[in-house]
Amino acid sequence: MAHYWNKEIECMPREKLRSLQEKRLQQTVSRVYENVPFYRDAFDKIGLKPDDIKSLDDLKKLPFTNKDDLRDNYPYGLFAVPLSEVIRLHASSGTTGKPTVVGYTRQDIRSWAEVMARSLSCCGANKNSKIQNAYGYGLFTGGLGVHYGAELIGASVIPVSGGHSRRQIMLMKDFGSTILTCTPSYALHLSDVMKEMGVSKDELCLEAGLFGAEPWSLNLRDQIEKRLGIIALDIYGLSEVIGPGVAVECPVKEGLHIWEDHFLAEIVDPETGEQLPPGSYGELVITTLTKEALPMIRYRTRDITRIIPEEGCPCGRTHMKIDRFQGRTDDMLVIRGVNVFPSQIEEVLFRISHTEPYYMIYVDRREQLDELEVWVEVSDEVFSDEVRKLESLEREIRKEIEVVLGINVKVKLVEPKSIERFEGKSKRVIDRRSL
Amino acid sequence: MPVKQITVFLENKCGRLASVARAIGDEGINIRAFSVADTTDFGILRLIVNKPDRAYEVLRNGKFTVRMTEVIAVQIPDHPGGLADVLDLMKEAGINIEYLYAFVTKVSGDALAVFRVENIEEAEQLMIDKGIKVLSGEEVYAL
Numbered sequence: 001m002a003h004y005w006n007k008e009i010e011c012m013p014r015e016k017l018r019s020l021q022e023k024r025l026q027q028t029v030s031r032v033y034e035n036v037p038f039y040r041d042a043f044d045k046i047g048l049k050p051d052d053i054k055s056l057d058d059l060k061k062l063p064f065t066n067k068d069d070l071r072d073n074y075p076y077g078l079f080a081v082p083l084s085e086v087i088r089l090h091a092s093s094g095t096t097g098k099p100t101v102v103g104y105t106r107q108d109i110r111s112w113a114e115v116m117a118r119s120l121s122c123c124g125a126n127k128n129s130k131i132q133n134a135y136g137y138g139l140f141t142g143g144l145g146v147h148y149g150a151e152l153i154g155a156s157v158i159p160v161s162g163g164h165s166r167r168q169i170m171l172m173k174d175f176g177s178t179i180l181t182c183t184p185s186y187a188l189h190l191s192d193v194m195k196e197m198g199v200s201k202d203e204l205c206l207e208a209g210l211f212g213a214e215p216w217s218l219n220l221r222d223q224i225e226k227r228l229g230i231i232a233l234d235i236y237g238l239s240e241v242i243g244p245g246v247a248v249e250c251p252v253k254e255g256l257h258i259w260e261d262h263f264l265a266e267i268v269d270p271e272t273g274e275q276l277p278p279g280s281y282g283e284l285v286i287t288t289l290t291k292e293a294l295p296m297i298r299y300r301t302r303d304i305t306r307i308i309p310e311e312g313c314p315c316g317r318t319h320m321k322i323d324r325f326q327g328r329t330d331d332m333l334v335i336r337g338v339n340v341f342p343s344q345i346e347e348v349l350f351r352i353s354h355t356e357p358y359y360m361i362y363v364d365r366r367e368q369l370d371e372l373e374v375w376v377e378v379s380d381e382v383f384s385d386e387v388r389k390l391e392s393l394e395r396e397i398r399k400e401i402e403v404v405l406g407i408n409v410k411v412k413l414v415e416p417k418s419i420e421r422f423e424g425k426s427k428r429v430i431d432r433r434s435l
Numbered sequence: 436m437p438v439k440q441i442t443v444f445l446e447n448k449c450g451r452l453a454s455v456a457r458a459i460g461d462e463g464i465n466i467r468a469f470s471v472a473d474t475t476d477f478g479i480l481r482l483i484v485n486k487p488d489r490a491y492e493v494l495r496n497g498k499f500t501v502r503m504t505e506v507i508a509v510q511i512p513d514h515p516g517g518l519a520d521v522l523d524l525m526k527e528a529g530i531n532i533e534y535l536y537a538f539v540t541k542v543s544g545d546a547l548a549v550f551r552v553e554n555i556e557e558a559e560q561l562m563i564d565k566g567i568k569v570l571s572g573e574e575v576y577a578l
């Protein structure tokens with residue numbers, strides 16, 4: 001049974017949606033040309049006028065925007081409204097140097113709450129829900145993004161933010177939280193802590209979880225669903241575009257609907273920038289259609305996915321679907337010329353089901369040759385008192401990874417809890433190659 | 436009445452064996468027998484202690500990967516070929532031995548060995564039939 005927040009929009013016929021997108025694209029293009037010198041210069045450089053954008057087919061004529069463009073124009077250079085119109089600022093953590101700053105008008109905050117309300121409704125949220133929001137509150141968009149959407153629905157929000165896992169579980173139990181929102185790796189960590197505390201999933205009222213801010217595998221989903229006894233759905237977003245709520249998985253679990261009345265999506269080849277047809281994997285590029293404070297033209301997300309070519313979802317929503325994320329263009333490791341995503345290794349580890357899903361990937365270069373080593377924690381379930389059984393487990397993991405990646409790897413079994421647990425985005429790769 | 440054996444997964448890192456011994460030693464648990472099987476990457480520590488359930492709990496809480504397995508403790512006659520005789524008996528009966536190791540202590544002059552076999556009851560019965568003493572868990576813990 002489908003559960004919508006805004007049925008008229010969510011199930012809008014494609015034709016109508018397309019003309020709405022075209023109208024909004026033209027408005028956005030004119031607005032950035034008039035108000036953002038960066039875009040005016042970029043358009044002028046290639047001799048493009050806002051009037052040249054007549055339909056969605058003209059999208060590919062527009063220049064890209066990169067994360068570096070945000071940094072170069074730090075802090076407010078890309079804003080399309082005066083700061084007097086801006087009612088909120090967020091910033092994404094830059095791994096190097098300055099962060100990137102994003103701003104919202106009152107209308108932007110409303111739009112964001114709207115897409116978040118739709119996303120939360122996808123996992124069954126309504127005004128009776130108790131939403132335990134374990135995304136970090138602060139400059140990071142996760143916490144407040146979920147918060148405003150949950151309030152718009154009229155659910156009871158528990159703004160617990162990240163960390164303090166034992167307290168999280170106590171609150172979950174005592175408050176009767178029905179929906180959990182956090183990163184998938186933190187959800188898994190919470191299930192570990194539950195085990196340590198001797199709290200069973202039957203003592204909780206959890207029904208669903210909306211997990212995002214990092215790519216995760218189907219097998220990780222299975223683990224979370226089993227351990228917490230919930231339906232776990234994927235939510236996608238990035239602060240440069242708006243924050244969480246750009247796209248969300250519906251209960252059909254065959255891809256994430258992009259809220260196309262607000263965000264226009266395309267897939268391009270990460271190397272050449274060329275637009276790719278539906279079905280091909282590449283980098284997701286998003287153009288905002290309603291953002292006022294910080295409109296984005298063809299923003300390069302660096303996230304790897306594909307547009308699912310089949311139209312029409314059994315859930316009734318008409319908005320296009322993208323597939324689960326394969327990783328990021330910057331997570332992509334090139335090992336001996338082969339593209340490797342950590343998510344591929346994760347899939348294998350879960351498939352050999354006994355293995356606890358904690359691992360680290362080490363990349364080294366010895367005598368001009370790249371070496372990939374995967375460290376996997378040994379769980380109680382899979383541990384044996386016989387050497388040959390552990391050796392055959394090690395061998396099985398190695399063979400399976402080699403089949404998937406097509407390159408040789410080393411596998412090392414390590415003690416439990418020896419791999420650090422991450423409460424935010426997981427860092428699974430240590431690249432020690434000096435190039 | 437098999438004997439409970441504690442098995443611990445160890446990475447081949449300095450001091451891991453010591454930290455297991457320390458963890459149970461601090462709880463006043465005595466080690467009766469042990470063996471370490473290792474590969475280049477990891478090791479498996481097998482322990483017979485006087486309080487197996489308590490040791491299991493302590494190590495679990497100490498974040499080790501632990502497993503409880505059942506083994507049999509066989510009194511090996513103290514004369515040349517004593518062990519060979521026991522092994523031959525098992526071989527003839529088609530009992531497959533996964534591994535074995537010796538006890539630190541002796542019982543009335545005889546050596547004690549721990550056997551890990553697939554079918555414990557069968558092995559126990561065989562030893563009894565052949566007049567070889569098998570110690571119960573209680574006897575072993577009380578040594």
Ligand SMILES: [Zn+2]
Pocket residue numbers: 250251252257313314315316317
């Ligand atoms: Zn759907």
